[in-house]
Amino acid sequence: MLELYLPVAQMSVNPFLIIGFGVVIGIMSGLFGVGGGFLLTPLLFMVGIPPSIAVGTSANQIMAASISGVLAHLKEGNVDLRMGAVLTVGGFVGSAIGVAVLKVLIALGQVDVAIKLFYVFFLGIVGLLMFIESLRAYAVFLGWVKAPKRERKNHGWIHGLPFRIRFPVSGRYISVLLPLSLGCGIGMLTALMGVGGGFVMVPAMIYLLGMPTLVVVGTSLFQIIFVTANVTFLQAYANQSVDIMLSVLLIIGGVVGAQVGARVGKAMRGDQLRILLAMIVLAVAIKIFFELVLTPGSLYSLELGG
Amino acid sequence: MQRLIAIAALCFALLLAPVAPTWASNVVVDLDRNDIDVTITFGGTQLLLFGAVRPTDETTGLLMTIEGPPVDAMVRRKGRLLGLWFNLESRVLEQVSSYFQVFATPGIDIAATSIMFQPDIEPDTRLSERHLLQLDEWQQAYLDTAEAKELIVQDAQVLDWKSKTLFRASLNLPSNVTPGRYRVRVHELSSDRIIVSSTTYLEIRRAGLNANLFALAVDKPAYYGLLCVVLAVISGFGAARLLRR
Structure with a gap:
């Protein structure tokens, strides 16, 4: 059996299995328009890749996928560059904090538990919200319920925030603090969970920032590139937790998968897709939750130093 | 192949020599390879160990150990806190063998692990004295977790006699071995006393x-x-x- 040795993880893997993971993630991104990092990191855990390396290397793969994804959006003019830049600035701060927190967690020996907790918490919430929302949308489509009236929510406190600037592409005039802190929070998730954060960013852009749906995905991808680049660099620099061979395998698989996903996605309805995505997200959250609460097979774990 | 021929010649010479007063040791051991490169396609490997002994009247068996380079090992123990399993306790075991296996000819009764945490075995050591060691919880946890990673085998494995004088064993090196210098030692035993020992090395490098x-x-x-x-x-x-x- 062909094996490939990972120089940083210092173990060998079956390259076809890892490429297969990349394909799955690529299909997810082609189908749902999300990066799929939330699925990738747990898959890497399953084959024994140390959690910190799974998280660091995921960020590297997402960066490559986001670059190839954003180009089409840029060409169509569906990227709010100013908003993207502000989110990126926030993301740099957040991801630097996240990498530092990860370094502390590694030193404390709590990195695997912490990463899994973040996963259960965020995937649980997002999966549940997405599930309810997509079910409702599907019910509307079937004519069971009437579509709720869309009203732009007027969050009073949001408009009271200072430093308002204009975002012409999105047609918004809002406080810069809002996208800055959003970017910061998602940057932390990128560092701690190895996700692009699109699954939080996209709804937040629509409901919190009030951006038009057309520019949301492109702008999200745009900022993910820079934040994951920052995370890749910092994880490699501070935590030695990016394995370049693992990245190469995942990227190869991702390219193939994105092709497949885009084709399959055209044949399915948006709300059906979202129900499916929500179910995958929830399944991952539940699986990791059980890993945290069930008595482990062995109470002991080993880490060999130099 | 050249190595094999050289070893064969050595074994042959050892067998023929009726009296060899200058011969320091009665036992020799070698490997089919002394260098292993951990390249990008490394997925673990198998090694053949073989050697020869000129048994005396006293000889009752052989004991062979393979030790990896010493490392500091961090062992963690999970405990339940608020319903979740956290790593609550940990211990660093300093400079333990990162890899350890024992082979013994049939009839030699030795708990392999009892020699691992001890200073070197010297000639005239009695193995029965080595059984006294009680492993603490963390040492035992190290052995169990390392065994799960295929880096340690806790029970002595059988060293095959190919004839009255030749023996061999095959060694499994998984892909997660720590690069460095591995020491292979063979001890010739008289009941549980070591008569003479021989050492060879294996170099694993990136x-x-x-x-x-x-x-x-x-x-x-x-x-x-x-x-x-x-x-x-x-x-x-x-x-x-x-x-x-």
Whole structure:
């Protein structure tokens, strides 16, 4: 059996299995328009890749996928560059904090538990919200319920925030603090969970920032590139937790998968897709939750130093 | 192949020598390879150990140990806190063998692990004295977790006699072995007393692209980080080109 040795993880893997993971993630991104990092990191855990390396290397793969994804959006003019830049600035701060927190967690020996907790918490919430929302949308489509009236929510406190600037592409005039802190929070998730954060960013852009749906995905991808680049660099620099061979395998698989996903996605309805995505997200959250609460097979774990 | 021939010649000479007063040891051991390169395609390997002994009247059996380079091992123990399993306690075992296996000819009764945490076995050591060692919880946990990673086998394995004088064993090296110097020792036993010992070494080292990438990641992490970013940029644009077709 062909094996490939990972120089940083210092173990060998079956390259076809890892490429297969990349394909799955690529299909997810082609189908749902999300990066799929939330699925990738747990898959890497399953084959024994140390959690910190799974998280660091995921960020590297997402960066490559986001670059190839954003180009089409840029060409169509569906990227709010100013908003993207502000989110990126926030993301740099957040991801630097996240990498530092990860370094502390590694030193404390709590990195695997912490990463899994973040996963259960965020995937649980997002999966549940997405599930309810997509079910409702599907019910509307079937004519069971009437579509709720869309009203732009007027969050009073949001408009009271200072430093308002204009975002012409999105047609918004809002406080810069809002996208800055959003970017910061998602940057932390990128560092701690190895996700692009699109699954939080996209709804937040629509409901919190009030951006038009057309520019949301492109702008999200745009900022993910820079934040994951920052995370890749910092994880490699501070935590030695990016394995370049693992990245190469995942990227190869991702390219193939994105092709497949885009084709399959055209044949399915948006709300059906979202129900499916929500179910995958929830399944991952539940699986990791059980890993945290069930008595482990062995109470002991080993880490060999130099 | 040349090595094999050399060893065969050595074994042969050992067998023929009626009296060899200058011969320091009655037992020799060697490997089919003394260097293993951990390259990018390394997926673990099998090694053949073989040797010869000129048994005396006293000889009752052989004991062979293979020890990996010493490392500091961090052992963690999970405990329940608020319903979740956290790593609550940990202990660093300093300079333990990163790899350990014992082979013994049939009839030799030895708890393999009892010699691992002890100072070197010298000639005239009695193995029965080695059984007294009680492992603490963390040492036992180290053995169990390392065994799960295929780095340690806790029970002595059977050392095959190929004839009255020749023996051999095969050794499994998984892909997660720690690079460094491995020591192979064979002890000739008279009941449980060591008569004479022989040592040989195995060098496992990173090689080629794997060595370069590892060195870059550890010694120049900033350059390595940039390399990863550049890789993503190039493959991202490359993928976009491919996908457009």
